[in-house]
Each structure stands twice: as C-alpha cells, then as structure tokens.
Amino acid sequence: DAGVTQSPTHLIKTRGQQVTLRCSPKSGHDTVSWYQQALGQGPQFIFQYYEEEERQRGNFPDRFSGHQFPNYSSELNVNALWLGDSALYLCASSLRVGISLTDTQYFGPGTRLTVL
Amino acid sequence: AQSVTQPDIHITVSEGASLELRCNYSYGATPYLFWYVQSPGQGLQLLLKYFSGDTLVQGIKGFEAEFKRSQSSFNLRKPSVHWSDAAEYFCAVGALQGGSEKLVFGKGTKLTVNP
DSSP states (O other), rough: OOEEEEOOOHHHHHHHTOOEEEOOOOOOOOOEEEEOOTTSSOOEEEEEETTTTEEEEOSSTTTTEEEETTTEEEEEEEEOOGGGOOEEEEEEEBOOOSSSOOOOOOOOOEEEEOOO | OOOOOOOOOOEEEEESSSSSEEEEOOOOOOEEEEEEOOOTTOOOEEEEEEEEOOEEEEEEOEEEEEEEGGEEEEEESOOOOOGGGOOEEEEEEEEETTTTEEEEOOOOOOEEEEE
C-alpha cells in the first residue's frame, strides 16, 4: 500500500519565480491538505482540498494556490517567491468520514524549497 | 482560536530512562488530539491519536498518551527510551472550521537521547 508521495524532493528557486509542488494521496484517501513547515517550527496549515475544491484556507496570501485532480492528487503553486517561502512543504491525505470531519491525516516526506 | 503549546523546546534523556513530553491545547469543543514524530529531514509519522473513549491511548513504538480534559493536556509518555527515539515530536489538535478540518500544531519538542 503506497503511502503519500510528493515530488520533487528538493527544489531551489530564486526570488520572484513560481513553483509547483505535487502530491499523490495514500490509496483510498480523497482529501489532501498542505502545510508549510519553516525551520524550527511546527507545520502551518495552508489549505485543504476535497472534491476538487478548496474547503478551508489558513492564513496564507493569494500567492499560494492549489488544485485537486479527479484522481485526488493535488498541486500546490506559489507565485512571486520570496525568501520567507523557504520551508519544508508537507502534503497530508485523509478520508472524509462525515460532513466536515476527516479521518487521520497521513503525511508525505515533504518537498524542501529553498528560495535564493 | 485553536492553539497547541508544547512548553519544552528541547529535552535530553538517557537511554533506558522514562520520558514525558508535555502538550496543552486550547479548543472550544471536544478535541481530536494527535502526536506525530519527525526524524531529521523527514515527514511526519503518526504515533497515536485520541478521538473519544478511553483517555489513555496506546500508540506505536511503545508510546502512550493520556487525555486530561480538566487540564487541557495530552502528554506523551514512554517507560524506557531507545536511542532511535531521538527526533522531534509534535502535538496537534484537529480543528473543525468552515466545513472542513485542519490540524493545528505545536512548535515541537526536540528529544535527544544520551547513550
């Protein structure tokens, strides 16, 4: 049973560029959440996708956008990168079990983004 | 707003000693609580979770946690630490909002294990 996978593993960009990160959820899961983990901090919630729609968003600017595909995989896009976007980006997948509740979130290994 | 506090930034224990990592949460409703572990450069692995029922929950790798509503705490324990337990530990609360659920994490506790 494949777990949550993310690509690429590492990425280096320069300020002002745009980046796309990818996530494939654990088999059987239909909900994908994205988190940003800055160095020395706990993960911060960016947004969550279910049924190809953004369902909830954390305190992140519009430069952060996402997409969910019919096969439940997801992309995180960040425009106009700046130094503060350097972080580990984690994808988590889960299965929706009610109107708004999801079962346990399982995390991928993350994508390490460095902005120079 | 929901929040999680992990008072200890860094803890050092000797191998074979007992361990307790503290976690306090703030949440208006019945919380869903989690402990995750992160090894250097890795993603998060779920250790255990509390949704309801028995307040003492067992997890993987010999860890357990106890939910105490009166103290808003969900402390993680292990009776005998192994060198491989050295990692960073994150406590999280599941927060329902706007038709969805997100995890709110503490800042983590880094565990060092001395031989």
